């Protein structure tokens with residue numbers, strides 16, 4: 001059953017999260033002013049499923065039950081289905097101008113679905129059936145799932161089992177008749193506090209000695225032994241101040257946590273990989289390809305807002321028609337649409353897995369993400385260029401509304417008199433929030449490291465592009481190998 005926005009928020013209240021923020025335990029996170037915008041962003045994924053205008057994007061048929069489910073809990077049934085995923089993400093990026101958090105779960109669900117099928121085929125295990133059952137439960141209750149892949153990783157130069165501290169990667173510390181006990185921590189986990197479930201996946205290739213680290217499982221976000229520590233964001237305490245201007249994006253935001261698993265028990269029906277280390281990399285690469293493709297949806301959607309804000313600033317400054325401004329706005333659009341085009345292309349080239357769901361094209365997904373590690377930096381650079389230095393020197397809303405000095409701020413921060421100072425003010429803080437502040441946690445840094453840092457994409461791109469066939473083409477054209485005769 002598709003939850004309404006209100007039902008979703010009510011369901012969050014039922015959780016008993018062990019959550020810390022700014023050194024304090026948070027009991028009422030649903031109403032916490034720092035956290036609330038991020039809950040609003042996820043709530044938008046529920047809202048779109050009930051809006052007749054967006055229903056076709058946000059709702060799809062379950063591959064498991066045939067029932068209507070939110071796309072974020074669905075398995076991709078075709079390349080078209082995946083195109084809809086990208087369009088939905090763009091729509092949500094436009095509506096929230098931030099990370100709406102629910103995609104990691106969706107991408108993790110699809111990767112785990114196909115990988116478990118192939119583990120079972122090799123080892124005769126029953127992970128796939130367990131996973132289907134858990135996913136049916138998630139779909140039926142329209143739960144929000146936080147995908148959790150990134151381990152804290154400790155010494156990056158050594159494998160999980162070689163770490164001085166064995167807890168640098170989540171691992172199984174005990175196997176019992178009724179399940180496993182896990183320990184470790186996952187970092188930079190998106191949307192945890194707004195989720196009912198976490199889907200834990202291994203973070204890299206494993207060797208036999210890393211067996212205990214090759215673990216994939218689902219746990220409720222409030223399971224005993226889990227502690228979530230809320231990540232700081234630049235300018236986050238602006239949300240604690242009065243007024244709604246200085247935050248920039250008052251309504252929405254993203255969040256990440258450091259989530260610690262201190263001997264957490266996971267029953268067998270929620271364990272989807274337990275020591276099959278040779279499948280760890282398959283799960284990682286499939287998830288990564290899905291999520292690197294996802295950036296072809298959310299980032300252009302967010303950029304639509306930033307480009308609109310930048311054009312508005314040009315209006316307020318009276319330079320909208322200047323040729324260099326139009327050139328720069330055109331460049332921003334070109335960069336953003338290139339990212340989107342890669343996301344769509346990798347959907348169109350999707351292929352069917354043995355389990356029956358579709359996998360985004362791995363090469364094109366990685367191209368999408370590698371562009372995303374670069375282009376948002378240029379997009380924000382151009383936004384800052386057009387907005388002007390006032391972007392980082394605006395007085396506060398309190399000064400603007402001050403009974404004595406407010407009139408000075410109002411008078412001297414005005415641009416084109418056709419627009420109010422407040423309008424200009426609000427647009428400046430929005431751009432500020434998107435470039436430096438509370439977006440996801442910031443538009444460009446998240447674009448750099450979310451779904452894997454750039455070198456990970458370079459490695460995949462090199463591996464996925466069939467260099468042998470390219471060399472053969474060159475050898476044939478150069479006359480080293482036999483030339484192709486068009487008359488043959």
Ligand code: SF4
Nearest residue numbers: 099100101103294298
């Ligand atoms: Fe979704 Fe983008 Fe956030 Fe990843 S960064 S969860 S793709 S909105």
Ligand code: FE
Nearest residue numbers: 190446450451
């Ligand atoms: Fe992300």
